[in-house]
Amino acid sequence: MMSESSRPAVAIDRQYAPDQTLDPAQVGVLQREWARRVVEEPLAAPPTLIAGSDVHMRDDRALATVVVLRFPELEVVETVQGEAALRFPYVPGLLSWRELPALLDALGRLTVRPDLLLADGQGLAHPRGFGLACHLGLATGLPTLGCAKSILRGDHPPLAEERGAREPLIYRGRVVGAALRTKDRVKPLYVSVGHRITLDEAVDYVLRSCTKYRLPEPNRLAHATAQARGTRILVAVASPVHPCPKRDATMKWSSRSPSSAGFGKAAAGPGLV
């Protein structure tokens, strides 16, 4: 058989693949530009398939996992994995440049198309309005939302202790997201628009995806799978240990790069050349 070239469930727009050679200042400029392309609008229809993603770091490698669940049943429909070499340091505000390669690798392997993707990080609640969730949205064209475990930027009024309690996340006088209690008396999650969704919908779907745990099921399962794979506690019946070729650790830009100001220190920390 042939010619029945069924296109991938999720097409990756390579124009948004992170250019790993850019320095922080250049990335910042790109983020501001791309932030203008983010669309904040109501979902076209209630989602039937929702996905959650997570990335596990291990030995200079980023292992991504995406789990798709049927909604609102929350039954697993598909699980895919992706991988990429870590060629970018962790810099607050530039997370997508570090994690997107592995995530796109995984997303490109999906055989079903999610109606919504819950990313583990910020969406619009970002210094330049372009967190990981927004980046994933533009790269896949899918509706996305950011679901972070801690705040990157912004503040919010005290939150009631009951599950469902919600307060706006404010940054520079703007509502960039929402603090959401997904479980009684447990630290809240920070939800924000990623792409093609409204904040109210994002909050609604995150809450409806949380059953007995703090994190939404898609993300919780993706995290467990990614972590297990990274720690090698999964039954690797037919798959040998991943080859680990030699690679130099050029994980930091010139320590005197004038354009690096204002982006915080690199993961390697100060003092390293």
Next chain:
DNA sequence: GCGACAG
């Protein structure tokens, strides 16, 4: 200058 800083 100092503090903050998704994963």
Next chain:
DNA sequence: ATCTTGTCGC
């Protein structure tokens, strides 16, 4: 995120 065991609490 990662390095890492047990432990206090519902």
